[in-house]
Amino acid sequence: MQYQSQFVAKPYFIAAVGLFIGQIIFGLIIGAQYVVGDFLFPEIPFNVARMVHTNLLIVWLLFGFMGAAYYLVPEESERELYSPKLAIITFWVFLVTSALTVVGYLAVPYATLAAMTGNDILPTMGREFLEQPLITKVGILLVVVSLLYNVSMTTLMGRKTSITIILLMGLWGLAFFWLFAFYNPVNLVLDKYYWWWVIHLWVEGVWELIMAALLAFVLIKVTGVDREVIDKWMYIIIALALISGILGTGHHYYWIGTPGYWQWIGSIFSALEPIPFFVMTLFAFSMVNRRRRDHPNKIATLWALGTTVTAFLGAGVWGFMHSLSPINFYTHGSQITAAHGHLAFYGAYVMVVLTIISYAMPIMRGRVANSPQAQLWETWAFWLMTVSMVAITLLLTSAGVMQVWLQRMGDTPMSFMATQDELAIFFWLRLFGGGVFFIGLMVYVISFFIKGDITLISANGENKNAKVSISTVDTIKER
């Protein structure tokens, strides 16, 4: 730890992991409802559980990004955070807002919640991923603006690196495109058009800047490769990401009432979208191969490599699989979409947040890295979660292919519900995969409590130079 104020990241990371657990529990509930339709009905209808599942994902990833920003910006800027106190107040505001929102989802019918929270004043609710009540949406905006103020001031008053510039661009972009969550025209076509300005321009736009910055930061730390080299790779990756991703929005404008030329634009730029993820994979492996030090935090390095490979598969390959318009005509809104969504979010964003947590949490707990014993547990968690998520993706893809075949092709298409019955075996196996994922997540949580031989950060080591600190630290037996 170079700066005391970096400690504000810790509650953010703890909250992120806590909400992650909630997300997976609700994922298991909806996974079960896919095969046992009346499970927990009417107490928790599918739409409510799914909303909690997806909203918790968004919120805990935001907690992760924010924690990462509060941790990374002081270290990169070489000064204390502008206002650690504001960061802590913001944390509690965000946590209470998130918790109350989930309680609201579960406690009252959605229509009642909408009436209670002023949705009639400015209707924004009831759109996928943007289900939050107006006050929650305003709360998210205020929390992000507070973060931006804090980290921007820190950067302005300190050293400006390529990593902080890109991270800040990503976070400012996140706030800017969130504004479209407040725009809900009565014309459904326009509504959908600008809905994607939040969803697509987040996950295939500005969030990729955040991902690249976090990855670059961790790779500099764990490999010791020269910053100039890493910065150059980072710029190439994000250039490719935005050049392909901005017009790649077109792959959402095929069938919502927009002009036909989007099929050409969307298809061409979607075909380019896997490239930045592929380059990111090359980048991570090349940096680790050229490492100038063997950082004792092996598992953070594994997460960093893993996130690039899984993001390439989930976002790159699985995205491209159904983004050409002639294919998308048949696969749009099928289980193939669900398959892609799961592996892309897990690979790109879940894993990059777990990368930064894996790197930063041990340091905030006063050690260079966790004990080899704890890292072994975390390695098991890595493989259990990653392999089960790949399995879930393959099963949903199989279900999707069969769904398209039965329901959308041929002369005598089956109805939606009749098709779903045919897919039951895939949904059962997917639920099993979800169970393994949950076990992996539990192993991950347990890894934080595993003791063993840890390497403490010496009083004068890490503070000056990480390279020195690793060789001068004292290895002691904890406990």
Next chain:
Amino acid sequence: MSNAFFTKSIARNIFFGGSVFFFLLFLVLTFDTTRKLPKSDHRENLTEEVVRGKHIWETNNCLGCHSLLGEGAYFAPELGNVYKRRGEAFIKVWMQAMPTGAPGRRQMPQFNLTDEQLDDLVAFLKWTSEIDAQGWPPNIEG
């Protein structure tokens, strides 16, 4: 990547230049789309009923289970073309009969909509089914 000619500042310039260029191009296309939309979205038929129906659609979180023009959840049937698939009377009777309570089957909640609200919702679904969505979905089953 250690090429001396391809420096970090060149990479940075490609990033800033490329992003700005493609975002501006995106804005131009958005402008063009906005001009052409009235032909495909038949906004002249956006009656008070349709507008109220969209509000009912949203405040009951219908997208939490269903998809609409392929977007939403994939737990229950596509409703972008349900007006054409089932017709007005079926939709109303169906919603009033929920939940079925059939053991082990997927359940749709009872939303207790009034007759007027059902009319509005159907008007919204009818309007949606008439959007020119480039021939999607592939068939009536959605």
